[in-house]
Amino acid sequence: MVGAQFSPGRGDTAPMPRVPAEAAAPRRTGGPLLKGLALLAVAVVAGLVWWLVRHDSGGTPPVAQAPAREFQFVMTDGPVAATDCAANAYADVKKWFGQHPCQRLSRALYTTSAGSSRALVSVAVVAMPSPEEAQQLKKLVDTDGTGNVNDLVRDGTAKIQGAPKLADGDYLSRATGSSVTIVLSAFFDGRTDDATLRRISREALDLAPGA
Numbered sequence: 001m002v003g004a005q006f007s008p009g010r011g012d013t014a015p016m017p018r019v020p021a022e023a024a025a026p027r028r029t030g031g032p033l034l035k036g037l038a039l040l041a042v043a044v045v046a047g048l049v050w051w052l053v054r055h056d057s058g059g060t061p062p063v064a065q066a067p068a069r070e071f072q073f074v075m076t077d078g079p080v081a082a083t084d085c086a087a088n089a090y091a092d093v094k095k096w097f098g099q100h101p102c103q104r105l106s107r108a109l110y111t112t113s114a115g116s117s118r119a120l121v122s123v124a125v126v127a128m129p130s131p132e133e134a135q136q137l138k139k140l141v142d143t144d145g146t147g148n149v150n151d152l153v154r155d156g157t158a159k160i161q162g163a164p165k166l167a168d169g170d171y172l173s174r175a176t177g178s179s180v181t182i183v184l185s186a187f188f189d190g191r192t193d194d195a196t197l198r199r200i201s202r203e204a205l206d207l208a209p210g211a
Contacts, residue, residue: 071112071203073121077158078108079209085126088155091147096140103127103178108209109152109160112200117191119200122151122166122184123207131178138175141182151184162188170197174205181205 082088082105086097104127112119126149128134140146151166152158169186183201187193 069203071114071200073110073112073204073207075209076109076111076120076160077152079106080108080152080157081106085149089147089149091145093137093141093147093149096137100128100133100136103129105149106209107149107152108207109158110204110207114187114193114196114200117193118188119185119197120153120160120164120166120188121200121204122153122182123204123209124149124151124182125208126180126182128178128180131175134175134178134180138173138180141173141180148184149182164188164190170194170201172198172201172205181208 083103085102085105086094088105088107089097105124107122107124110121110123112121126134126137128137141148148167148171153160153163153166164186166184166186169184172183174181183204185197185200185204187197
């Protein structure tokens with residue numbers, strides 16, 4: 001006899017037919033090609049998403065917006081430029097300029113409104129030869145009773161009816177590099193509101209006439 005015999009009476013089961021190896025494991029075709037196509041599709045989708053993001057944002061980063069001003073300033077006189085600061089100052093500040101000549105002085109007058117009141121604002125920018133001298137000047141003008149740079153009303157350059165005496169109002173200064181900005185502000189109607197005048201002066205520091 002050739003091969004084993006199947007005998008149902010002995011409790012044996014029929015042997016499972018052998019499946020050809022070619023039928024048991026499906027043939028894999030085009031493996032590297034499919035992987036390449038998949039990677040290409042991913043790259044195309046990623047590029048499309050990136051293009052859409054740049055297209056929607058204009059391709060440029062957002063620009064920070066400058067804070068809105070509380071007050072609107074209108075220049076009413078100036079700017080008046082000079083190179084002789086001693087001739088445009090008084091008291092100890094005048095003497096100091098005699099020993100420490102400035103390079104340039106620019107002065108202007110502005111008006112602004114706060115509610116129903118108008119304020120007059122003087123802005124003077126003094127350019128010194130060095131940051132050290134700018135700091136010395138700031139320290140001097142910040143000290144009470146030492147004088148200051150003349151505003152355009154004080155020296156008679158500007159003729160403004162009902163102009164307040166700016167030296168009696170709010171004073172503020174700032175040194176930036178070799179320059180010192182000096183601000184004086186006061187209400188036309190004699191209104192007393194130190195907090196509002198201080199906010200006006202702070203914004204006026206950025207006006208820098210003739211800069």
